[in-house]
Amino acid sequence: MNRLRASARGHHGAKLQPGVTMRGVGTYDLHRGAIIRRQARIHVGSGARLTVMRGAAVGTRNTINVEAGLTLHEGAELSWDVEIMDTDFHDIEYEDGRRHVRSAPISIGRHVLVGARAVILKGVTIGDGAIIAAGAVVTRDVEPGAIVAGNPARPVGRAASWR
Numbered sequence: 001m002n003r004l005r006a007s008a009r010g011h012h013g014a015k016l017q018p019g020v021t022m023r024g025v026g027t028y029d030l031h032r033g034a035i036i037r038r039q040a041r042i043h044v045g046s047g048a049r050l051t052v053m054r055g056a057a058v059g060t061r062n063t064i065n066v067e068a069g070l071t072l073h074e075g076a077e078l079s080w081d082v083e084i085m086d087t088d089f090h091d092i093e094y095e096d097g098r099r100h101v102r103s104a105p106i107s108i109g110r111h112v113l114v115g116a117r118a119v120i121l122k123g124v125t126i127g128d129g130a131i132i133a134a135g136a137v138v139t140r141d142v143e144p145g146a147i148v149a150g151n152p153a154r155p156v157g158r159a160a161s162w163r
């Protein structure tokens with residue numbers, strides 16, 4: 001745990017555990033009480049913003065790439081080995097001439113639980129209190145309080161609470 005290091009980077013009160021890397025020239029908005037766990041690798045590109053609110057946690061060995069924007073709202077919890085990318089890194093041309101959306105911001109709501117090894121892709125909004133199952137691949141928005149699982153993730157239940 002290294003509050004001093006976080007402080008030196010201008011993130012007063014955020015906790016950065018050992019081995020965290022934060023690369024890229026974008027904006028890192030880590031609020032007081034946010035935590036970035038061991039060996040998380042974060043890249044925020046030019047003009048993009050990562051916001052981690054109070055009580056929200058980026059998990060151990062998470063890989064996070066932000067080219068548009070990512071917000072973790074209060075108390076959102078990412079388990080270990082979660083991968084989040086708000087960009088596909090490539091432009092795709094569809095056969096029918098439609099244009100591919102390469103990057104779009106992601107929002108992870110208050111008190112959301114993201115299970116180990118889940119993958120969250122571009123443009124997704126996850127509603128407050130939702131639970132993402134281990135290994136799920138989230139490609140579409142998730143309703144508040146929904147439990148989703150699988151690849152692509154689909155609703156499998158409802159959560160009243162978790163702790």
Ligand SMILES: CC(C)(COP(=O)(O)OP(=O)(O)OC[C@H]1O[C@@H](n2cnc3c(N)ncnc32)[C@H](O)[C@@H]1OP(=O)(O)O)[C@@H](O)C(=O)NCCC(=O)NCCS
Nearest residue numbers: 085087088089090092100101102121137139140151152153
């Ligand atoms: C495959 C991919 C490029 C497609 O992007 P896209 O054309 O914008 O796709 P969409 O988001 O419109 O999704 C189209 C459908 O495919 C599904 N889908 C998209 N990506 C999926 C994935 N990784 N796994 C399973 N299903 C997926 C979506 O759920 C959607 O189906 P639905 O309408 O029934 O829900 C993108 O979703 C993806 O996986 N990006 C990650 C790329 C990557 O790994 N880059 C890193 C290094 S190169």
